[in-house]
Amino acid sequence: MYEKVSRLDRLRSVREWLVWQLRRTDDTIAELERQEIAAARTARTLPSVTPGWKLATRRAGGKPTPDAVHTSDCGMAGKNTKPLAREQALRAITEDGVTVCPYCRPDTDLGVL
Incomplete structure (x- = not known):
């Protein structure tokens, strides 16, 4: 055909x-x-995004305790995190003695050095 x-x-x-x-x-x-x-x-x-922060926690004795403050885009924070406002992040670092992540350095964005 x-x-x-x-x-x-x-x-x-x-x-x-x-x-x-x-x-x-x-x-x-x-x-x-x-x-x-x-x-x-x-x-x-879209407005420019201001950096956010998050608090990484770890389990100590079955109870979560603050571990370190991270910027919102830091991959080193792990799974157990909670978002923080600027004031909360500042208070955690300056008053509560929570350490800062040595990789993302949230203290630089917050103006705490």
């Missing part, structure tokens, strides 16, 4: 398929461009 179709008809079929593929590719490119524009617009309108 394949031999009964002329070469010209086969080429037209291939051309139609290529046009369809090109249309799909153009649609995908247009969608990705829209997503990039939306992401850039969102990045421009």
